[in-house]
Amino acid sequence: EVQLEESGGGLVQAGASLRVSCTASGFSFSSHGMNWVRQAPGKGLEWVSYISSGSGTIEYADSVKGRFTISRDNAKNSLYLQMNSLRLEDTAVYYCARDHAGCCSTTSLDFWGQGILVTVSS
């Protein structure tokens, strides 16, 4: 059974940093691209970042470019999102989501974690 579990969320002050993680199981993690998608309270879905199976391709939404860094450790079946210079508008539930393909851009997101809440306060 495919499982994705996020961790590391919480309450931080504006300007601070936070790293969220996603641990995968039940599939060949190194064969799939991975994504972070977020959803602000009461709002729609917003794609944040993509990393290909071998980390050769990385993309970011303009709203987080230069502040967030996506990475993965295939030996540990783990995906990470390092978030720096956090802003109030980064408050959201962050989902990790498996890409159907291994490369080279986001296709269909066929499995999702349960999400982790990141709250940025002033």
Place this chain on the structure above:
Amino acid sequence: QSVLTQPPSASGTPGQRVTISCSGSSSNIGSNYVHWYQQFPGTAPKVLIYRNNQRPSGVPDRFSGSKSGTSASLAISGLRSEDEADYYCAAWDDSLSGYVFGTGTKVTAL
């Protein structure tokens, strides 16, 4: 601000056919696959349709997707009360080098 436009709401009586539109541009829907996601309150989204019109295993065949030019649509044939949820279209955007979601449509069974 999403580049894919959906109606904010859609509704129908049980058994009716409901259609949700998704309007984009040549850089996203016009040149890439469209995918549809279903989300119930407080839960993670789930892929409903991928590659324009493909249903993952387990998705009822009353859900169908289509694409024409720079627009796509999701149809629910024979609406059921358990289909009440939010629905999002999505596609890769070559100009943005990013994945874009639609604005979302809330479906209600009257």
